[in-house]
Amino acid sequence: MLLRIDHVGIACENLDEKIAYYEATFGVTVVSREVNEEQGVKEAMLHVADGEGGGSYIQLLEPLGPDTPVGKFLAKRGEGLHHIAYGVPDIEAAMERIGGSGVRLLDERPRHGAMGTSIAFLHPKDVGGVLTELVESPPRPS
């Protein structure tokens, strides 16, 4: 069911500084920057690798304010790993299967993620404390 580790989400105080750090230290490159008002973040995707199932990325997240989910995370835990996202071939099928196994879904239906993806989050309390995201990539241009 899982195609790949799509990305790890990392919460940070200052997106521009953290992008510069990751580029200089790990040689990764920004491929997308977005402001997601719905999720209360500005974010950047840094490309790590490509695989059969699609790309893998580091996602850096800066909250748009203290009353956002990532803002509250930073206040409580400080900068660090925020969530893990797995690529799936069909997000609605994955949501149905996982929801049917008793894991609560934070999203009733898929919503828009970075780079044209469809995403849904699973309740971290039902995944051993890990905020877990499912990602379906957009169809590749043919």
Place this chain on the structure above:
Amino acid sequence: MLLRIDHVGIACENLDEKIAYYEATFGVTVVSREVNEEQGVKEAMLHVADGEGGGSYIQLLEPLGPDTPVGKFLAKRGEGLHHIAYGVPDIEAAMERIGGSGVRLLDERPRHGAMGTSIAFLHPKDVGGVLTELVESPPRPS
């Protein structure tokens, strides 16, 4: 410099229970189980995907006792994301380059990781709160 996201490390209270959960919920399979006395953990690698640079895994970690690094992590933060590991082609070269950029290395030289890998950890305070591991896979059988 980074070949892939090699794995995400997830701290848990009960390895067997968490393996059963991940297998049932996400359809992933254990490919390796080890007790690492040096790191004070028993661990399992669950295969997610293969890519050009090698495999990607979920690593579940149960501490061997409360006075181990993962035991202290659980006491402080509870179950959840513990670290991220990136595959590199040459770990000594990567350590030299990253150490040279001012990031402190927690290991002076590579040590043994799961499945015959060579690994080294970077100081989380120098990587924006993220405990970061570098992994060089063993040579593939020819």
